[in-house]
Amino acid sequence: MNSLDGVARVLVIADDRETGAQYADALATGGYTVTQADSFVETLGTSVPDPDVIVLCDLAVFAYPAQQAQVLRVSAEMTPDALVAEVHRRLALRATLNATMAQATQAIAGSRASEGPRNNRPPAPAKSKMASSRL
Numbered sequence: 001m002n003s004l005d006g007v008a009r010v011l012v013i014a015d016d017r018e019t020g021a022q023y024a025d026a027l028a029t030g031g032y033t034v035t036q037a038d039s040f041v042e043t044l045g046t047s048v049p050d051p052d053v054i055v056l057c058d059l060a061v062f063a064y065p066a067q068q069a070q071v072l073r074v075s076a077e078m079t080p081d082a083l084v085a086e087v088h089r090r091l092a093l094r095a096t097l098n099a100t101m102a103q104a105t106q107a108i109a110g111s112r113a114s115e116g117p118r119n120n121r122p123p124a125p126a127k128s129k130m131a132s133s134r135l
Contacts, residue, residue: 008091009049011069012036014057023055026080027087053087 010032014020017038024036035051037043051069058074070090074083 007031007033008052008087009033009035010053010055010087011043011051012055012057013040013043014038016057019057022080023057023074023083026084027055030084030088032084032087052091055083055087 010024010027012020012024012027012034014023014036015038017036020036020038024034027034035043054069054071056071056073058076072083072086072090078086
């Protein structure tokens, strides 16, 4: 999550303000910090922080340079409660992935530290039996 308080931020972009408000209200009730906009352009130049998830309601493809947030497209039949569950699932999966990667990195660093310094010289070539019999 991007926020310091541990609460995920969700940006809801909906052409229809009423439809967007239903989803935004459900997400806020689910414990998320929600910002609603009619378009992405509306959020440019404002103090809207980078969202963890962007929810699109009946909009075209959405992407911008350096975008890190997941984009979730709301289908016409998706209920506000189903949206909250899907946002939660995606954020939980990302948190689990990040935790797993951090543990793996720590385990690798720990095993390298316990091995001590490495010998970076290549192994000596093996002597053939013929060469050793001449000596």
